[in-house]
Amino acid sequence: MSATRRLFTTVAEGAVLFAIACWALVLVIGLVTPRAFTPDKSIHGEIIGALVAVFLPDGLAAWWIFRRLRVDRSRSDARRAATAFAVSAPVALGVGNLLGALVGGYAEALLGRYFVLPAIAAFTIVMMIFVPSGVVIWALHPSGGVGPVGGK
Numbered sequence: 001m002s003a004t005r006r007l008f009t010t011v012a013e014g015a016v017l018f019a020i021a022c023w024a025l026v027l028v029i030g031l032v033t034p035r036a037f038t039p040d041k042s043i044h045g046e047i048i049g050a051l052v053a054v055f056l057p058d059g060l061a062a063w064w065i066f067r068r069l070r071v072d073r074s075r076s077d078a079r080r081a082a083t084a085f086a087v088s089a090p091v092a093l094g095v096g097n098l099l100g101a102l103v104g105g106y107a108e109a110l111l112g113r114y115f116v117l118p119a120i121a122a123f124t125i126v127m128m129i130f131v132p133s134g135v136v137i138w139a140l141h142p143s144g145g146v147g148p149v150g151g152k
Helices: 004-032 043-069 075-111 115-139
Strands: none
Touching: 004 043, 004 075, 004 115, 043 075, 075 115
């Protein structure tokens, strides 16, 4: 397997891990947190819960990607890839969830109401795989993602 394919596979696995862990934490926080114990309904608890549900899986997925890439890449490349993933994955998840409603609306209009949830899930997963993978591959480009290739 080539190094680029292995990199894409590792980042895609980390992205799927991140997305599933985020959704699972949101469900656990929503179902386990009894509303009887939080009568004031403050926004601070909701914000903290959302931050935990996004940044904890993001950190774990970035660490997992770093450990997997250390096998065949240098420490600085693995750190750069993990950092690029950690920055781009929450953004891709948020954009995927926001635009998923638009995709679901078009899927309902074109295909019927039974295709809404599969269309939203497929769009979000595709966003979660291709956007962070593209950002990581760009960050690991020989130019470092900032300069021209072969420049002096």
